Amino acid sequence: GQYVMVIHGGAGTILRSSMTPEKEKAYRTALEAALKAGYQKINAGSSSLDAVQAAITMLEDNPLFNAGKGAVFTHDGKNELDAAIMDGKSLKAGAVAGVTVIKNPIMAARAVMERSEHVMLIGKGAEQFAKECGLTIVDPKYFYTEDRWKGLQKAIEEEAEKNKRGNGYNPPGTGYPDYKFG
Amino acid sequence: TVGAVALDKDGNLAAGTSTGGMTNKKFGRVGDSPIIGAGTYANNKTAAVSGTGWGEFFIRNVVAYDLSALMEYKGLTVRDAGEQVIKKVGAMGGDGGLIALDQKGNAAMPFNTAGMYRGTITKDGTIEIYIY
Numbered sequence: 002g003q004y005v006m007v008i009h010g011g012a013g014t015i016l017r018s019s020m021t022p023e024k025e026k027a028y029r030t031a032l033e034a035a036l037k038a039g040y041q042k043i044n045a046g047s048s049s050l051d052a053v054q055a056a057i058t059m060l061e062d063n064p065l066f067n068a069g070k071g072a073v074f075t076h077d078g079k080n081e082l083d084a085a086i087m088d089g090k091s092l093k094a095g096a097v098a099g100v101t102v103i104k105n106p107i108m109a110a111r112a113v114m115e116r117s118e119h120v121m122l123i124g125k126g127a128e129q130f131a132k133e134c135g136l137t138i139v140d141p142k143y144f145y146t147e148d149r150w151k152g153l154q155k156a157i158e159e160e161a162e163k164n165k166r167g168n169g170y171n172p173p174g175t176g177y178p179d180y181k182f183g
Numbered sequence: 184t185v186g187a188v189a190l191d192k193d194g195n196l197a198a199g200t201s202t203g204g205m206t207n208k209k210f211g212r213v214g215d216s217p218i219i220g221a222g223t224y225a226n227n228k229t230a231a232v233s234g235t236g237w238g239e240f241f242i243r244n245v246v247a248y249d250l251s252a253l254m255e256y257k258g259l260t261v262r263d264a265g266e267q268v269i270k271k272v273g274a275m276g277g278d279g280g281l282i283a284l285d286q287k288g289n290a291a292m293p294f295n296t297a298g299m300y301r302g303t304i305t306k307d308g309t310i311e312i313y314i315y
Contacts, residue, residue: 003305004290008187012235012280015298015314029312032302039189040304049189049197049231057199060185066300068185072203081204083217089196089225096217107201110217120219149206156207 006039008032008056010066028065035059050088050111057084057107064146069105072144074153080144084110085121096121100128101144104137112136184216186233188225188284196286198223198231198247205238214238220248227286229254230261236279236296240272250283265291 010032039056043049061069072080084106085096095114098121103109109131113122122130132138184202191197200223202216215222215238222238224247225231232247241247246268253264261283272279273295280294282301292301292313301313 002287002289003307004190004284004288004303005306006187006189006304007282007284007290007292008302009185009233009235009280009282009292010300010302011184012278012294012296012299014296015300017315020314025314028300028314032300032312033310035185035187036302036304036310039187040308043189043191044308046192048193049191049195052189052191053187053197053199056187056189057185057201060187061201066185067203068201069203073206073208075204075208077209081208081211082202083204083213084199084201085217085219085223086199087197087219087223087225087231089198089227089231092226094219094223094225096219096223098213098217099211105201107199110199110201121217123213144203149203152206160207 005043006036006052006056008035008039008060010060031060031063031065050086053086054107054111058105061105061107064148070144071146071149073149076157078153080141082106086110086114088114094120097127097131098123100124100131101141102128102138103131104139104143108136184235186223186235186282188231188233188282190231190284190286190288194227194286196225196227196231196284198225198233200233200235215241215246218242220245222247224248224251226251230264230283230285232281232283234279234281235299236272237277240275240277241279244268244271244275246272246281250281254285261285261289262291265293269293269295
């Protein structure tokens with residue numbers, strides 16, 4: 002009963018064999034920094050919303066994680082980002098989906114919650130709203146990372162392989178490769 | 184996908200999730216992260232929740248809200264509710280994990296994938312990081 006914040010950086014196939022000591026250290030350092038960013042807010046008497054936003058903004062800015070800067074690529078070679086935030090006290094909530102030029106989607110979700118009468122905005126409309134709220138708008142190239150680009154090429158090859166074997170579509174529960182977690 | 188749940192000094196909970204989605208995603212597919220009640224939910228009466236995993240199953244199971252409902256209507260602890268909702272996802276063939284925090288500062292971090300990046304910090308600033 003003593004926790005004030007919990008964070009995650011995604012779930013999926015994290016093979017110990019593919020996790021070098023340097024990589025593991027980089028993940029641990031990033032997660033610690035995000036926890037400290039949120040903790041500082043709580044300690045300063047700020048709201049849990051501010052703590053959540055501070056922690057997630059740090060993780061969005063770190064290319065190690067599939068969010069913000071480190072987002073994976075869609076089949077069309079784009080980065081489509083989603084985010085949501087919710088306040089346990091008022092049950093207010095905000096979300097954005099399918100955005101491509103908002104540097105920190107969690108900030109856009111918060112703006113939707115606090116500066117609009119909606120809960121969810123998507124695509125170009127969400128981007129227009131974020132721009133009018135003064136959030137940082139970036140060129141889509143900002144989200145390019147070599148690692149994720151290679152991940153996309155690998156996924157497309159695997160899909161072509163599967164299609165060749167005639168089972169391109171994987172019904173749920175048929176061992177769909179969880180490369181999608183990034 | 185990344186997420187955070189927090190409990191402030193006034194006893195208020197909040198949850199947030201942000202994601203780049205799915206590699207090789209097509210047709211404008213959206214997962215659970217931006218969907219309130221599926222990948223993200225917070226209620227001072229129960230818990231703050233952020234999920235990560237196979238979005239389609241988290242949406243169909245309304246995972247984040249289901250955890251809150253198990254606590255509110257069946258009186259489960261955040262840990263037991265978290266275990267149950269991840270088990271339901273697994274039973275349908277999906278996988279993933281979640282983090283949850285209740286108003287007393289109890290945490291839960293269940294998952295049924297090979298790994299999950301998780302971190303916690305306590306009132307007095309003690310940090311724990313878990314990957315597997």
